[in-house]
Amino acid sequence: MTAVRWELRKLRAQWRARAVLLAALLGPIPIAFILHGQSRPPKDSLFGRFATENGFALSLLILGFAAQWALPLLTAIVAGDIFASEDQHGTWKTVLTRSTSRSGLFWAKVLVACSFAVLVVAVLAASTTTAALLVVGHQPLIGLSGQTIDPHSALRLVAASWATTLPPVLGFTCLAVLLSVWSRNPAVGIAAPVVLGLVMQLVGALGGLDPARQGLLTTPFDAWHGLLASPHFTGPLTQGLVVCAVWGVVTLAAAYVLLRRRDITGG
Amino acid sequence: MTRELAVEAHGVTKNYGQLRAVDNLSLQVAAGEVYGVLGPNGAGKTTFLRMLFGLIRPDAGTIRILGRTWAEVGVRVLDGVAGFVESPRFYPYLTGRQNLEGLSLLDGGHPRGRIGEVLEIVDLADRAGDRVGGYSFGMRQRLGVAASLIRDPRLLVLDEPANGLDPAGIRDMRALVKRLADSGLTVLLSSHHMDEVEEICDNVTILRQGTVAFHGTIRDLRGMAPDPGYQLATSDDRRAAELAQAPVTVKADPEGGLAVSGPRADVVTYVQTVVGAGLELLEFVPTETPLEALFFMLTGATRGPEQVSAS
Numbered sequence: 263m264t265a266v267r268w269e270l271r272k273l274r275a276q277w278r279a280r281a282v283l284l285a286a287l288l289g290p291i292p293i294a295f296i297l298h299g300q301s302r303p304p305k306d307s308l309f310g311r312f313a314t315e316n317g318f319a320l321s322l323l324i325l326g327f328a329a330q331w332a333l334p335l336l337t338a339i340v341a342g343d344i345f346a347s348e349d350q351h352g353t354w355k356t357v358l359t360r361s362t363s364r365s366g367l368f369w370a371k372v373l374v375a376c377s378f379a380v381l382v383v384a385v386l387a388a389s390t391t392t393a394a395l396l397v398v399g400h401q402p403l404i405g406l407s408g409q410t411i412d413p414h415s416a417l418r419l420v421a422a423s424w425a426t427t428l429p430p431v432l433g434f435t436c437l438a439v440l441l442s443v444w445s446r447n448p449a450v451g452i453a454a455p456v457v458l459g460l461v462m463q464l465v466g467a468l469g470g471l472d473p474a475r476q477g478l479l480t481t482p483f484d485a486w487h488g489l490l491a492s493p494h495f496t497g498p499l500t501q502g503l504v505v506c507a508v509w510g511v512v513t514l515a516a517a518y519v520l521l522r523r524r525d526i527t528g529g
Numbered sequence: 530m531t532r533e534l535a536v537e538a539h540g541v542t543k544n545y546g547q548l549r550a551v552d553n554l555s556l557q558v559a560a561g562e563v564y565g566v567l568g569p570n571g572a573g574k575t576t577f578l579r580m581l582f583g584l585i586r587p588d589a590g591t592i593r594i595l596g597r598t599w600a601e602v603g604v605r606v607l608d609g610v611a612g613f614v615e616s617p618r619f620y621p622y623l624t625g626r627q628n629l630e631g632l633s634l635l636d637g638g639h640p641r642g643r644i645g646e647v648l649e650i651v652d653l654a655d656r657a658g659d660r661v662g663g664y665s666f667g668m669r670q671r672l673g674v675a676a677s678l679i680r681d682p683r684l685l686v687l688d689e690p691a692n693g694l695d696p697a698g699i700r701d702m703r704a705l706v707k708r709l710a711d712s713g714l715t716v717l718l719s720s721h722h723m724d725e726v727e728e729i730c731d732n733v734t735i736l737r738q739g740t741v742a743f744h745g746t747i748r749d750l751r752g753m754a755p756d757p758g759y760q761l762a763t764s765d766d767r768r769a770a771e772l773a774q775a776p777v778t779v780k781a782d783p784e785g786g787l788a789v790s791g792p793r794a795d796v797v798t799y800v801q802t803v804v805g806a807g808l809e810l811l812e813f814v815p816t817e818t819p820l821e822a823l824f825f826m827l828t829g830a831t832r833g834p835e836q837v838s839a840s
Contacts, residue, residue: 268634275622352618356676359582359612360635363604525585527545 265362265370273340273374282339286382290390294320294397308406308487317395318403318416322490324390325424329483333427334434334459335452336382341375341438342451345521349446354526368521372439372514379435380428387424391417407492423486426499429506430482433513434459437479440513443520476501479509533560534593535684535715536581541590543576543739550576552739553590558717558732560683563710565726566719568736569828574719576739578614578688581717582607595684612686612717616693617673621662625653625672628661632676639679647678651705667698674705684715691725703728723824735827742827754819755826759796762786764809772802786812 273279297304297313297320304310308326312319348354357367403416411419434455442451462480465471475481482502488495536558543551551573558564566574579585581592583599583606591598597606619628629644648654651671656664664672670690677685690706691699706729710716720726726733727747735743743750761779763769766787773779777791777799789796804810817825 264634264637268631271627271631271634272620272623275620275627277622351620353620355579355582355584355614356618356632357635358584359607359614360632360680361604361607361637362635366604526579527585 265366266373269344269370269374273378278343279340279378282336282382283385286336286386287389290324290386290393291397293324294390294393297323298397312404313398315398316401316403317391317398318400318411318413318420320394320398321387321391321420322423322486324394325387325427325486328386328390329427329430329480330463331456331459333383333386333431333483334438335456336386337375337379337431337435338438338452338455340378341435342442342453342455343448344371344375345439345442345517346446346448346451349528350448352528354528358526364522365518368518372436375435375439376432379431383424383428383431387421391420391424405492406487406490409492411490419489422489426486426489426502427483429503430479433479433482433506433509436510436513436517440517440520443517477505477508479506482506533596534558535560535562535595536564536717537593538577538581539591539593541577541580541587541592543573543580543585543587549739551580551587554736554739554741555590556734556741556744558684558715560715561713562731563716563718563729565730565733566717566736567721567723567726567733567824568719568742569721571738572721572736572828573739574721574736575615575688577736578612578686578717578719581686582610582612582614584614609680609683610686611677611680611682611684612688613673613677614686614688616666617669617676619661619669619672619676622660624658624660625664625668625675626657628672629657629676629679633679636680639681643679643681644675647675650678651675652701667694667701670694670698670702671705674702674709678709682714684717685709686717688719689721690718691720691722699725723820724818727820735824737828750820750823754823756790756792756822757796757819758816758822759789760786760812760814760816761789761800761803761810762812763803764811768806769803769808772806773799788816 300314303314304323307323309319309322313323348357358364400413402413403411405411437458438451438455441454442448445451445454459480462478466475466478466480482498482505485498485502488498534557536556539555541551541554542549554573554577566577568574576585580587581594583604594606595609599606623631626644626648633639633644645654648657651674653668653671653675656668661669661672674690687706691702694702703725706716706718710729718726718730730747732746733743733750734741760782761769762785766781770779770781770787777789777795780788782788789799791799800810800813
């Protein structure tokens with residue numbers, strides 16, 4: 263646990279981590295105002311048709327948009343840097359000559375990166391939904407099957423929808439960890455998961471690749487759609503959990519082995 | 530009675546691809562002694578120290594530290610050991626004190642006030658609240674020593690601690706290492722400065738291209754040392770060279786003047802002869818100490834600007 267406390271202390275001192283949290287907290291406010299002020303709502307996007315007149319719909323519209331690249335980016339800013347920054351500063355030899363093992367340091371960093379990802383999603387979800395409801399209002403929501411959802415249930419479903427992004431966000435966190443360990447370069451650790459996410463979306467949009475699409479890390483970002491249908495369906499959620507778990511285990515195992523076997527020669 | 534060993538390396542070998550960085554290295558550092566590992570850049574000193582700290586794995590051989598090995602106890606092998614490899618590195622966005630507090634956390638904590646004590650020892654207490662990003666090279670070296678001392682080590686491993694420092698920094702660092710050595714700490718010091726090792730160490734291993742070129746006491750080393758060398762320039766170098774008699778040897782220096790070597794007393798007599806012959810003495814300076822000359826002989830290193838500036 264002392265290694266976790268050390269990693270948290272370092273994270274608190276980094277302006278980048280604070281900037282991400284600040285962006286997650288304040289970013290949705292102007293977006294809510296801008297979208298609310300649109301004369302023509304973005305009808306082509308899910309819940310876009312109602313986004314200018316319903317706060318719940320606006321929150322879900324932003325969720326769909328954030329899942330495309332913002333969530334992978336926000337988590338990668340910390341996870342993609344957390345290992346590679348030790349290479350950048352030449353500090354592996356500083357921390358690995360203390361009384362904490364490589365394994366201890368590895369899991370401390372993974373835990374802190376994952377905790378940060380959860381915190382960012384929570385802040386972004388809370389800020390987005392609060393801003394959308396305050397700016398647009400909390401009228402009953404029209405679901406994906408055309409059903410009317412009362413505000414109380416709508417709030418619960420919107421919160422649940424944001425929560426369903428946690429598995430793929432954590433999957434991207436683990437992917438960023440692997441790229442951070444492998445590349446030893448913070449720029450690669452941060453940018454590569456976002457680029458890979460966009461490539462996955464592109465592959466997912468191609469026809470005739472359904473089996474491959476199921477295994478992509480971006481597909482579970484759409485799993486919340488089932489919560490807004492009537493009746494609810496949770497198959498994509500379960501499948502997404504399995505896919506994200508596999509991505510997480512494989513990427514973390516690879517990162518762990520890479521770090522354990524590595525000769526620390528630089529810095 | 531067997532002496533307690535702080536470090537015992539046996540047959541240690543490390544390859545980087547085709548390059549053999551350390552080749553079958555064996556050495557023993559007794560508890561309480563100040564031990565020097567000497568060699569030119571690329572001789573394998575830092576590679577050996579990295580293996581000692583577990584930063585890289587040897588391809589063959591074992592390193593026993595304070596009686597334990599990495600294979601036996603994992604990271605606990607570093608209990609009682611501290612130091613740094615190459616120049617110490619820290620988090621530039623944290624202050625000196627925050628860096629030490631963090632490293633202390635990784636050690637599982639230290640007695641309250643210990644960080645303040647070590648900052649005083651290395652003379653950094655006044656700057657402890659500044660971010661390390663603004664520290665000079667010398668301050669970072671001293672912070673590296675402080676980071677080592679908070680572990681209250683029995684074995685202190687310092688990799689070229691005076692490297693990159695200005696003359697005042699070198700003087701201060703050597704004084705600090707001497708003070709620490711005098712306190713009874715076992716010190717394993719790597720260097721490519723012969724005078725640094727000569728001044729501080731009891732025993733020395735000289736490495737050349739990963740292999741041991743010499744192993745023994747500083748006294749043994751002095752016994753092997755050749756005669757000192759001098760640079761001589763006169764108003765008539767050809768005539769001055771003719772005046773030389775054994776055991777003094779005089780050669781034309783490619784860079785001008787004469788290279789003179791021989792026992793100190795004989796060289797003094799020779800110079801008196803040169804002056805007595807009416808030649809004007811333009812320059813007479815020592816070029817290298819006997820131990821430096823031996824170092825260059827043993828390691829095959831060429832005399833570079835760093836050696837010149839340090840001597």
